[in-house]
Amino acid sequence: MPRPKTPRQITAKPEIREFRPVGDRPDTHLILSLEEYEAIRLIDYQGLDQSQAADIMNVSRQTVGRVLKSGRHTLSRAIVDGLGLKVKGGCYKVRGRGRHRGRHQCGRGNGCGRNRGQ
Numbered sequence: 001m002p003r004p005k006t007p008r009q010i011t012a013k014p015e016i017r018e019f020r021p022v023g024d025r026p027d028t029h030l031i032l033s034l035e036e037y038e039a040i041r042l043i044d045y046q047g048l049d050q051s052q053a054a055d056i057m058n059v060s061r062q063t064v065g066r067v068l069k070s071g072r073h074t075l076s077r078a079i080v081d082g083l084g085l086k087v088k089g090g091c092y093k094v095r096g097r098g099r100h101r102g103r104h105q106c107g108r109g110n111g112c113g114r115n116r117g118q
Contacts, residue, residue: 006058008059008063008092009094011095012094013094014087017087019078023082029078029085029086030085032075033092035091039067040071044072
């Protein structure tokens, strides 16, 4: 039996969580998890290397590489196939200020292996 996933730390949830193509496409969308979003934001947008992103997300560099690869694949599929994209779910902890500090969230069916609301 595989061990449970360690929740990835994210800085904050994105303000905009859904993108849709313009046109006559059906209402089909892909899901980009919050940890995939965070890896893309840190590495592709902010220009950090995978080791720096791993330190911020509190996981190994190899894990960041896998999460980044998966996120890039989802993002490229949405662009190439003209599909909508929703940013949600995953197994993560929000690093931040105030009452949400350290809150653990798990999306359904992601294999997080942790109890909700920890």
